[in-house]
Amino acid sequence: QVQLQESGPGLVKPSGTLSLTCAVSGGSISSTNWWSWVRQSPGKGLEWIGDIFHSGTPNYNPSLGSRVTISVDKSKNQFSLQLTSVTAADTAVYYCASLEYSSTSGLSYFAYWGQGTLVTVSS
């Protein structure tokens, strides 16, 4: 089964750029899945950040505007998140997840998740 592992700095300065990578194992990033990022602010609910297909077509949460970029590196079987101009409101546990999608039924769901990584925005 697919396993996901996030990595990246746990502390980012205000106005800086948050950068995380998710390594995919047990499956190919070139599968039919969409590769996603979801975050959870301390004590709060889940927020979808965006996702990407292996061909490089991304979808982003409109609430994050142009601050977010998700990319795929097929050679390393991993995908990445960049969030620019961060503030304290971006402090959260960031999860990478695989969104299984069926083109015949249109159904999709987050089947596999990484363990999550806490990113704190602070000077």
Add this chain to the structure above:
Amino acid sequence: DIQMTQSPSSLSTSIGDRVTITCRASQHISDYLNWYQQKPGKAPRLLIYAASRLQSGVPSRFSGSRSGTDFTLTISSLQPEDFATYYCQQSYNTRGLTFGGGTKVEVK
């Protein structure tokens, strides 16, 4: 965006009780509704997809149903390991996935 409204936000219950959690979509989403369970410090776990389909490995005491834009997650007989927070998530708009606010199931 499609808004997902969960109720209640928390509930206190006992082992063996029947538990019902509701999620209402702000518009028609057909059966594109998933349920997840999250325990403290852990990633969410998929329980139900497509409103009523049980994910492999999930106990049969969990079930899901739909009536219009209202969705229900039912735990038929609560077990100790079921104390957790539950989230619904719509996948109708794949360019704007959204979650409900969560329901925390606590011990009475």
